[in-house]
Amino acid sequence: MIDQQTVDVLRGISTATLTTVLFKKGLRNVWLRGAQPIRPGQPRTVGAAFTLRFVPAREDLATPESWSSPRSTRAAIEAMPSGCIAVVDAMGVTDAGIFGDILCARMAKRGVAGLVTDGVVRDVDGVLSTGLAVWGKGTAAPASVAGLTFVNWQEPVACGGVAVFPNDIIVADSDGAVVIPQAMLMEIIELAAEQERLETWIMSQVNEGASLPGLYPPNEENRLRYEKSKTQQ
Known part of the structure; x- marks a missing residue:
């Protein structure tokens, strides 16, 4: 179970x-x-x-x-x-x-x-x-x-x-x-939880007016911005 x-x-x-x-x-x-x-x-x-x-x-x-x-x-x-x-x-x-x-x-x-x-x-x-x-x-x-x-x-x-x-x-x-x-349950949970966090951050950027190229999926610059945002939470 x-x-x-x-x-x-x-x-x-x-x-x-x-x-x-x-x-x-x-x-x-x-x-x-x-x-x-x-x-x-x-x-x-x-x-x-x-x-x-x-x-x-x-x-x-x-x-x-x-x-x-x-x-x-x-x-x-x-x-x-x-x-x-x-x-x-x-x-x-x-x-x-x-x-x-x-x-x-x-x-x-x-x-x-x-x-x-x-x-x-x-x-x-x-x-x-x-x-x-x-x-x-x-x-x-x-x-x-x-x-x-x-x-x-x-x-x-x-x-x-x-x-x-x-x-x-x-x-x-x-x-x-x-x-x-x-x-595969525990591996998928870990990956999916991180994917949800990333997409929540991407949505926040879209709501602030950011364009999609380089954001979704994130390029290196936006990936670093995302990682930095996690440390500020």
Whole structure:
């Protein structure tokens, strides 16, 4: 899992900054396509990935009776630890809602930090009322079994075209959701925090009327000015 201090630091770093830093480290495919906030103004949310996976519906398996199976979304929710972010591989299907208000309410009650999916949810008014932060492609009235079969949890998934492994770190905000490989977390945090500080300084210079060439990115002169500004804080 991820400790609270790390969560607090990442809550201060935008997904835009994270994608830039990850790009500089050679990782281009980290932004989960289709995972957009379903509620405007959702706060930036951070947590370890708890993965769930759907496959195309098969009529003998995708039935209402499957909801009572030991291998079901219901059972997966009961295994979710507090503070995690549920990352659901729904293969981009948009005509069957993976979760509705009751499942989201249970996730919220268990302390799950958020839900990120390349699919859609249903019962959207109820989902919004639970307070659970959700990122996805939108909404659909039909249940998941109308188009999907749930197969497992806590295994590698492909969500929005991105490989997500259990316990990778997810950061989601108004720009969408980004995955940070668990093994790279501390290095990325250090680089991203410095990038945020630099860009805050650059913005202050822009607000004072400075032109962009040589400032963004900073040349040697502006880099020295930036380093000097840090010692004066």
